[in-house]
Amino acid sequence: DSSSADVANFTWTKFFKNMATFKGDLSTLTAPPFILSPVSLTEFSQYWSEHPDLLLATNNKEAQFEPKFEGVEYNQELNQFLFVVRWFISTLKSQYCSRNESMGSEKKPLNPFLGEVFVGKWEHEEPLGTTYCLSEQVSHHPPVTAYSIFNDTNKVSLQGYNQAKLNFSSAMLSVKQFGHALLKIGETNEYLITLPTLHIEGLIAAAPYVELEGKTYIQGTAGHFAVIEYTGKGWMSGKKNSFKCKIFESKQDHDNEGTKPLFVISGQWSGLSTIYTGDDEKKKKNPQTFYDADREAKDVLSVKPIEEQSELESRRAWKDVAEAIKEGDFNKIHQTKTVLEEKQRSLRKQEEEAGHKWETRWFDLVPVDEDHSSGFVKLSSLAQLSMEDVPSGTIAGSKNESKWLVDDKVAQHWRFNRQKWDDESEINI
Ligand code: 0T9
Numbered sequence: 135d136s137s138s139a140d141v142a143n144f145t146w147t148k149f150f151k152n153m154a155t156f157k158g159d160l161s162t163l164t165a166p167p168f169i170l171s172p173v174s175l176t177e178f179s180q181y182w183s184e185h186p187d188l189l190l191a192t193n194n195k196e197a198q199f200e201p202k203f204e205g206v207e208y209n210q211e212l213n214q215f216l217f218v219v220r221w222f223i224s225t226l227k228s229q230y231c232s233r234n235e236s237m238g239s240e241k242k243p244l245n246p247f248l249g250e251v252f253v254g255k256w257e258h259e260e261p262l263g264t265t266y267c268l269s270e271q272v273s274h275h276p277p278v279t280a281y282s283i284f285n286d287t288n289k290v291s292l293q294g295y296n297q298a299k300l301n302f303s304s305a306m307l308s309v310k311q312f313g314h315a316l317l318k319i320g321e322t323n324e325y326l327i328t329l330p331t332l333h334i335e336g337l338i339a340a341a342p343y344v345e346l347e348g349k350t351y352i353q354g355t356a357g358h359f360a361v362i363e364y365t366g367k368g369w370m371s372g373k374k375n376s377f378k379c380k381i382f383e384s385k386q387d388h389d390n391e392g393t394k395p396l397f398v399i400s401g402q403w404s405g406l407s408t409i410y411t412g413d414d415e416k417k418k419k420n421p422q423t424f425y426d427a428d429r430e431a432k433d434v435l436s437v438k439p440i441e442e443q444s445e446l447e448s449r450r451a452w453k454d455v456a457e458a459i460k461e462g463d464f465n466k467i468h469q470t471k472t473v474l475e476e477k478q479r480s481l482r483k484q485e486e487e488a489g490h491k492w493e494t495r496w497f498d499l500v501p502v503d504e505d506h507s508s509g510f511v512k513l514s515s516l517a518q519l520s521m522e523d524v525p526s527g528t529i530a531g532s533k534n535e536s537k538w539l540v541d542d543k544v545a546q547h548w549r550f551n552r553q554k555w556d557d558e559s560e561i562n563i
Contacts, residue, residue: 145166146169152164153302153337156302159275159276159277160302161277162245165242168462169241169242170244170467171242172455172456173243174245174246174250174448174452175243175245175246176246176269176271177269178243179279180267180269181225181229181232182229182283182292182294182315183256183283183292184228184432184433184434184435186258186265187262187433188217188220188430189221190262190285190290192217192218193214194217194261194288197213197217199213199220203420205411206411211358212396214319214323214354215356216381218317218319218325219352219379219381219399220424220425222350223362223403224430226403227404227427230404231404234343239341239342239343240334240336244448244456245277246271246274246277246279246448247271247274247474247478248271248272248273248478248482248492249446249495250271250448251269251271251495252267252269252270252447252448252449253267253269253437253561253563254435254436254437255435255436255563256436261287262287263285263286264285265283266284267281267282267283268281268550269281270496272497272499273297279297280293280294280295280494281293281295282496282555291550293315293316293318293549294313294314294315294316295313295314295497295547296312296313296526297313298310298311299311299525305338306333306337307333309331309332309333309334311329311330312329312525313329313547313548314329314510314547315327315329316508316513318509322355323354323355323356324509325352325353325354325513326351326510326517326519328519328526330346330348330349330362331346331347333345333347345366345367345374346364347364347365347366348363349361349362349364350362350364350527353385353513355512355513357383357384358383359385359387359388359516361388362378363377363379364376364403374402374404375403375405376400376401376403377399377400377402377407378399378400379399380398380412381395381398383396385517394413395412397409398410401424402427404427405427406423406425406426406428407425408424409421409422409424410422438562438563444560444561446561451474454470454473458470495561496550496555496558497548497551497554498548498551499547500547501544501545502544502545502546503544508549514530515530518531521545522538522539523546
């Protein structure tokens with residue numbers, strides 16, 4: 135009816151104005167109930183593997199990547215790289231469109247508390263086997279989520295972390311992502327994946343949605359390098375969620391103007407994309423389907439029922455707040471959130487009084503020069519990417535990099551500690 139629509143409109147207008155003038159952590163802003171999501175950011179880690187078959191195909195030595203072009207020299211490494219790129223493209227729809235699909239628009243996720251965890255698994259018969267997903271809030275101020283997704287049957291594991299820095303300008307929220315993902319396949323092959331910048335549009339109309347901008351880089355240990363460039367509605371093709379991906383034998387080939395890419399993939403990551411060989415792309419000769427996001431149903435992560443969860447697990451901890459959000463009950467949302475926040479505040483106070491800090495559960499903050507468990511240093515140097523704590527995908531030595539450097543402290547990145555998970559006794563999947 136018109137009166138409740140007026141109230142909603144008023145609070146949205148007010149929220150919009152608050153956003154425009156707010157300085158600091160935007161995630162702390164009070165928003166009108168209809169724009170709140172009952173899902174915590176710790177759950178977003180599952181978006182990396184809603185197509186476990188594509189993730190695990192990266193280590194299937196028998197599988198030949200299709201389409202296969204005549205005149206291209208394939209080898210095991212190139213074959214694997216193509217599987218990695220297809221899996222990565224398949225994750226984007228989940229990452230950036232799923233709230234629109236399930237709730238009608240992007241919504242403000244629950245802001246995870248320190249130590250909040252979210253765990254689940256995708257169970258399949260052999261040869262896929264079980265893929266586990268572990269997600270942990272490793273920092274609250276600023277909010278940082280770390281995750282590990284692994285499948286021991288196929289020796290495939292993904293680890294990473296992310297932090298979003300928000301900035302409001304010209305009626306838009308601009309979001310820089312910090313962090314990266316590392317995909318390990320078998321004993322020796324690893325891939326560094328950087329996270330793109332994005333912005334939230336549709337704020338004035340109270341119908342927000344994500345648009346990607348900038349780039350993702352994928353660098354493999356064998357040298358292969360891919361650059362994926364994102365464009366939105368207003369750009370070149372005019373279609374939303376567009377991208378163009380160029381695959382090279384090496385970063386040097388990418389930098390060398392005279393060298394054509396091995397392959398060029400273009401289209402929509404939320405729909406259809408097409409692959410060409412580097413020779414055919416300009417003439418649009420011999421297009422082949424690369425990936426069709428509409429045809430691949432996602433595989434839903436299985437999560438224990440709330441009654442069996444620990445108090446640190448996301449869905450259990452946020453149960454009352456999530457219910458209040460679903461009911462659209464402003465007072466109840468406020469009330470239930472206050473209970474959770476006060477509990478957290480008193481925990482931090484107790485820790486301070488006892489003179490110890492909260493310890494993260496499955497992840498360690500590792501200085502780059504001590505990071506012997508991942509290929510991050512090697513892969514970053516191959517791709518000439520910054521190893522500092524700067525927006526993901528920043529070029530090493532660039533002006534942009536120096537803009538973000540505050541002191542000469544060695545950068546630190548979150549890394550999964552498998553031993554800690556193997557020793558875990560309280561949380562099970
Ligand atoms: C990592 C992803 C990230 C998290 C979200 C910016 C955002 C929080 C971070 C970057 C995932 O791998 C990918 C997807 C969406 C990103 C979110 C979109 C969004 O709007 C929120 C922020 C915090 C807001 O909720 C802003 C206020 C709201 C009114 C807009 C709907």
